[in-house]
Amino acid sequence: MKSLLKKLYLHGSNGDKALPLDQRYESDMVVTPEYRESLPDMQNVSDTEILGANVGIQQVGVSNFKLPLKFRTKWGEILNLETRVSGTVSLEAGIKGINMSRIVRSFYDYKDEEFTVETLKDILLKYQEVIDCRESRLKLDFSYPMLQKSLRSHLAGYQYYKSGYEGRIGLDGGYRKFVNFDFVYSSACPCSAELAEHARDTRGIYSIPHSQRSTARINVEVDSASSIFIEDLHKHCLDALETETQVMVKREDEQAFAEMNGAKFKFVEDAVRLVYERLDSDPRIRDFEVACAHLESLHSHDAVAVIAKGVPGGFRADYSNFEDLIC
Numbered sequence: 380m381k382s383l384l385k386k387l388y389l390h391g392s393n394g395d396k397a398l399p400l401d402q403r404y405e406s407d408m409v410v411t412p413e414y415r416e417s418l419p420d421m422q423n424v425s426d427t428e429i430l431g432a433n434v435g436i437q438q439v440g441v442s443n444f445k446l447p448l449k450f451r452t453k454w455g456e457i458l459n460l461e462t463r464v465s466g467t468v469s470l471e472a473g474i475k476g477i478n479m480s481r482i483v484r485s486f487y488d489y490k491d492e493e494f495t496v497e498t499l500k501d502i503l504l505k506y507q508e509v510i511d512c513r514e515s516r517l518k519l520d521f522s523y524p525m526l527q528k529s530l531r532s533h534l535a536g537y538q539y540y541k542s543g544y545e546g547r548i549g550l551d552g553g554y555r556k557f558v559n560f561d562f563v564y565s566s567a568c569p570c571s572a573e574l575a576e577h578a579r580d581t582r583g584i585y586s587i588p589h590s591q592r593s594t595a596r597i598n599v600e601v602d603s604a605s606s607i608f609i610e611d612l613h614k615h616c617l618d619a620l621e622t623e624t625q626v627m628v629k630r631e632d633e634q635a636f637a638e639m640n641g642a643k644f645k646f647v648e649d650a651v652r653l654v655y656e657r658l659d660s661d662p663r664i665r666d667f668e669v670a671c672a673h674l675e676s677l678h679s680h681d682a683v684a685v686i687a688k689g690v691p692g693g694f695r696a697d698y699s700n701f702e703d704l705i706c
Contacts, residue, residue: 426473433472438516440467441479444486448519449493453608457493463520466502468512481509486517494519496556496601499546507548519544520559523609529627530635536626542609556601560609562616563706564623565636566593566673567644590640592624593647593673594704595654600693605663615661619653620645647673651686659688668694672704 426433442465450458466482485505492498503515523542528535543559567590575586595616601607617623621643625636645653650671658667666688673682683704687696 421475426475428475429473435472436470437514438467439470439477440516441465441482442467444483446487446490448490448521450521450523451493451495453610458524460521460523462494465516465518465520466506467516468506468510469514470512477510477512482506485509494544495606496544496546496558497606499544499556500548500554503546503548503554513550514548516547517545525610525613527623527626529625529629529632530639531631532627532629534627534629534632538623538626540609540613554603556603557598558601558607558609558612559596559598560612560616561704561706562595562597562613562620562623564593564595564616564620564650565590565640566622566647566650567640568677569644569646569649571677572641572644588644589676590644591674591676592706593650593671594706595620595650596670596698596704597654597658598668598694599658599664600666602663602665607661607663611661611663615657616654619657620650647671647682647684651684655686655688666690666693668696668698670698670701670704672701674705 421428443463445461445463447459448462450460452458464486466486468477468482470477486502488505489498489502499517499519503517506512506515506517520541520543522539524537524539526535527538541559541561545557545559547555547557549555567588571588575588578584578586597612597616599607599612622636622639625632628636650673651669654669654671655667658664658669668685668687670685671683675681681701683701685696685698687694
């Protein structure tokens with residue numbers, strides 16, 4: 380079959396010799412230490428090889444590599460969840476690049492651990508050791524299942540929550556830890572409710588106030604000496620907003636949900652303030668940001684709000700990607 384192979388030639392350095400190259404894969408090749416040492420390393424070349432400005436890069440690394448990781452619930456159960464990992468480090472001026480595979484390999488050393496937000500610190504320290512950087516970040520994103528009972532029939536079904544852990548080591552060497560959580564709820568409009576009642580009272584007109592599926596996305600910085608569970612953040616949101624969307628329903632549950640929406644209607648401004656009140660009361664939470672989006676059924680646009688605790692140097696309530704809150 381050699382005649383079917385494309386002929387490739389490599390010219391010798393003296394210009395008078397050509398060597399044929401075969402298109403073949405050497406499945407039985409053994410990589411010796413000497414051969415590995417001979418392989419070119421384009422990350423560790425002279426700074427004259429740097430393209431563009433020879434400046435430092437604040438964060439460079441890998442994003443969205445996936446693997447199953449173990450997470451312990453507040454009640455001690457171990458969950459094995461598909462997790463998306465992003466890991467980045469800082470890069471000083473004068474260095475061409477980092478060896479990105481080291482980030483993945485370093486993370487895999489911990490793949491059998493039970494992950495909490497505290498676990499990330501050990502991995503980040505390993506990053507800094509093997510890559511020789513001053514700053515590092517690690518973000519885990521996963522869908523977290525929790526069993527939810529319906530309001531009156533007590534049927535149970537799994538609700539899944541977009542969640543994440545994030546760890547950062549800064550220039551000062553200090554470790555900061557964050558937990559992200561999305562809560563989906565129903566928001567009945569207070570104005571629409573009052574107008575519907577007005578139509579009934581003054582003109583005997585049957586009216587239905589509008590409500591819509593809504594999302595609260597919270598990002599909390601956990602105090603350095605404390606720990607917090609996903610279940611804790613869920614309870615804060617549930618206690619604050621109450622009208623969480625349902626998984627399993629019978630007619631009595633649908634009726635109960637309508638009654639709950641009638642008792643707990645809220646503007647988006649109410650929603651962020653209610654969640655603020657709950658998070659601000661938790662001493663384990665050093666700082667936080669809450670972004671809410673009400674996906675209006677009346678308007679062709681969404682109602683949005685964002686609020687932060689106001690810690691100096693902390694979250695600034697400058698959230699802008701509200702489209703990402705569509706549920």
